[in-house]
C-alpha cells in the first residue's frame with residue numbers, strides 16, 4: 001500500500017503542502033505490487049520493453065531504460081525523490097536524465113534528489129513556476145518524515161528505509177536553494193532526446209492542463225507519456241492560474257492522438273496505464289462537460305449552480321471531491337469569457 005492519502009494530508013495539514021487541491025491528486029490506493037515486486041515502495045508496472053511506470057506518492061513516473069542509460073519522467077512528492085531514484089536504479093539502470101511533464105508539485109517536488117548531478121528538462125514556462133514553488137517544496141520535505149513513518153500497509157522494513165531516505169532529504173533541506181528544484185535545461189515547442197539509442201520526441205502542444213505540458217513519444221516502443229493531459233478514470237484537475245483551459249486541453253489531446261494508433265501504450269499523469277481510447281475519453285469528458293455548462297449558462301444558472309451539475313456518466317471517476325467542482329467552475333469561467 002501507499003502512504004495513505006489521508007495520512008499524508010493529515011501530516012501535512014496546515015502546511016500548504018502543494019498547489020491548492022493538488023495534495024489529493026494522487027493515485028487511488030491499493031496499487032501495490034506490479035513490476036519491481038515485493039519490497040518496493042511504489043507499484044511499478046512494466047509497460048513496454050525497458051519501460052516501467054511507478055505509481056504512488058504523486059503523479060505517475062515513467063522510467064525508460066536503454067543502452068545503459070535511463071530517462072526518468074516526473075519525480076513525485078518531495079520526500080520520495082531519493083526513494084524513486086533508488087528504486088529506478090534497481091530496475092536496471094540508474095537515471096541519467098530527468099524530464100518534468102509540467103510544473104505541478106506532485107511531478108516536480110522530488111527534483112532536488114536529481115538536479116545536483118543530472119540534467120533535468122522542463123518546458124520553458126515551467127521554470128519560473130517551479131522556482132515560485134520553493135517554499136512549498138521545503139514544507140513537503142519537512143512534513144515528509146512524519147507522513148512516511150506513519151504509513152500503513154507497508155512492511156516495517158520498507159517504512160524504516162523510506163523514512164530514513166525522507167529524513168535525509170529533510171535534513172538536507174536548509175542547504176537547498178530554489179535551483180535545487182529548477183530544470184537545468186528548458187525546451188520550447190519541440191525537442192528530441194536520445195536515451196541509449198532510443199529516440200524520444202518531446203512535444204509541447206500549447207496550453208492544456210497547464211501552460212507548460214510536455215508529451216513524450218517513444219516511436220520504437222509505441223509509447224506515449226501524456227503527463228496530466230490524461231487523468232485515467234479520474235476527474236481531471238483544472239488549474240487556470242497554471243494555464244489550464246479545457247479548449248486548449250482538447251487541442252493538445254487531439255495532437256497527442258495523432259501520434260497514436262490502436263496499440264499505443266499511453267501513460268497518464270494519474271490513474272492506470274491507458275491507450276488512445278483513454279485520450280479520446282478525456283476529450284469526451286471536456287466536450288460533455290462544456291456542453292452541460294453551456295446549457296446551464298444559457299438557462300441563466302450561476303457559477304455555483306453550474307458547479308453543482310451532476311455528471312452521471314462519470315459517477316465512478318475518482319478525485320470527484322477534489323476536481324469535479326473545480327473543473328465545472330473553470331469551464332464556466334471559460335465559456336462566460338467566450339473561450
Ligand SMILES: [Zn+2]
Nearest residue numbers: 102104209228
Ligand atoms: Zn498536474
